[in-house]
Amino acid sequence: MTDLTTLEPDLIEELTFHDSRDKSNLSSHTHPMDSAISGILDNLEAAIGFLSIYYTLILIVVGVICNSLAIAVLSRKAFKGTSMALYFRFLSLMDLAAILTGLTRFFQISAFGFDVRNNEDSCRVNFWIMNVFLFSSSYTLIAVTTERVLSIIKPHKVRIICSTKRINHIIAGIFVCMAIINTPIFYILGTLEETDPITNLTTVRYCTVIVHRDKIRFIFWWYESLMFAFIPCSILIVFNAIILKGIIDSRRKMKKMTASATNNVPVKSENTDEKKEKQGDQKNKISSLTVTLLSINMTFIICNFPICVYQVTPMLLNDWQVTRVSIIMVHFFLMLMYTNNALNFLLYCITGSKFRTELVAMISEVFVKIIGK
Helix, strand or coil: CCCHHHCCCCCHHHCCCCCCCCCHHHHHHCCCCCHHHHHHHHHHHHHHHHHHHHHHHHHHHHHHHHHHHHHHHHCCHHHCCCHHHHHHHHHHHHHHHHHHHHHHHHHHHHHHCCCCCCCHHHHHHHHHHHHHHHHHHHHHHHHHHHHHHHHHHCCCCHHHHCCHHHHHHHHHHHHHHHHHHCCCHHHHEEEEEEECCCCCCEEEEEEEECCCHHHHHHHHHHHHHHHHHHHHHHHHHHHHHHHHHHHHHHHHHHHHHHHHHHHHCCCCCHHHHHHHHHHHHHHHHHHHHHHHHHHHHHHHHHHHHHHHHHHHHHHHHCCCCCCHHHHHHHHHHHHHHHHHHHHHHHHHHHHCHHHHHHHHHHHHHHHHHHHHC
8 A cells, every 4th residue: 555655736636544544654744843733733632533434434325315315306306497406406416426426535535545536447437526516516506696696797698698598597507517628537647657767665645646747737627727716706705795785786776765755645555455465475585595695605605615625735836745735624624624515505505494394394295104004
């Protein structure tokens, strides 16, 4: 088995505690540490090692169950034809697929020291599939947030622009585009063997950049970080600000209209009361959907931005040295990233009143059928 110190962090998921690699030589590559700092690192390694197995296992179980429930609820008649339900259903499907292809691999490495990327074919296929799912999830969020921005900028045309048929085409387009732009993986990743001319020891690196290594590695990991998080996060931050500004402006207008109506003392009628009630219900629905979307966007930024910053840091500093701290950090950031894929269902439940109602109704129907049998 390859010594951990010989691995480069150009592929963040290659680093793991539970693979019987020798970490005894790691100190020779780092600055001397006093016993107190070394003790802290020992405790952190033990804690991260524990979480890498048991927290990851919990995430897999919770993520599979919750995303499956989200898909089922968002497929009910109450959500039929609604644009955000279509986007969120596809988002849940991508999150579920990311958990099954990426998080399960992380768990297998941590718990059993087994990696499905143990040869070139499995490496390329698994990496490509996982990237397609993760990238599709990112750009689905951009698509649904764009629609919400359009509803603020062009409220009367948004239904025409964002029809159900067009949304289905957008979703299909996102998936196909993500599949195409990740195809270089089949060419640039593979197994690399390097022999040290001094020690005559051969180092084997699995699932790493093998063509024009220095140049392609730099380009590839910047491209990965930009496409997966930096660009989506930047767009989502700007769009969230536009949405929040739209909400604030809308509330100010409503206050002015209310104040004007109070001063004019209009004659009340049943028709006007009914219109106000309908407008209030529609406003509450829009507000609920907007809160859900903003919550999902902020969670995505918080959970995914750190791992990409970590990934490009060695290139910015021109320092590819593996340390105990870097190993602890990569495990923590990976768990944080996959937490996002399991968390959206809870955000739907917390912020979406209609989602909660349909979830309870669906569970009740299941129980009735079971009891009826």
